[in-house]
Amino acid sequence: MKLQPDRLDVQSILGYGPGWIGLGNQGVAEKIEQSIVIGSRGEKFAWDCARFEDLTPAHFERLADTRPELVIFGSGSRLRFAPPAFLRSLMAARIGIETMDTLAACRTYNILAGEGRIVLTALLIEPPDRAHG
Known part of the structure; x- marks a missing residue:
């Protein structure tokens, strides 16, 4: 599915499909096939989890x-939904968290980043054989 960013000066998600997202910034597109964290201030780092079951509190502490x-x-x-205990570091720092499926998270990130919000999205990108199984 192709997605349209509201602003071209922020890192945006340009597409989504089973096992991948398309990430773009100032005309440069990149296909990402592993879980990743991206942010409206240019943050971009691998999120070391291929399955929901791999998540730990440390994943959310890094966020x-x-x-x-x-x-x-x-x-x-x-x-x-991640267990509430995993989200303690975010709650303690008074950082809001919203949970949705990855496609909805991609669309929501683009909208909020396009509005100039300081937002981070942590996307669980499952291997294609798991995405629909």
């Missing part, structure tokens, strides 16, 4: 360290 206004957690091909 809190970047100090965004809001974290959007894309939980994969379907909506799944």
Whole structure:
């Protein structure tokens, strides 16, 4: 699915499909096939988890360290919520968190980043054989 960014001066998600997202910034596009964290201030780093079951509190602590206004957690091909104990670091830092499936997280990130919000999205990108299984 092709997605349209509102602003071209921020890192945007240009497309989404089973097992990948398309990431773009100032006309340069890149296909990402592993879980990743991206942010409206240019943050971009691998998120070391291929499955929802791989998540730990440390994954969310790393997000809190970047100090965004809001974290959007894309939980994969379907909506799944991380255990509240995993989110303690975000709550302690008074950082909002929203959970949605990865496609919805991509769209929401583009909207909020396009509005100039300080937002981070952590996207669980499942291997294609798991994405629809």
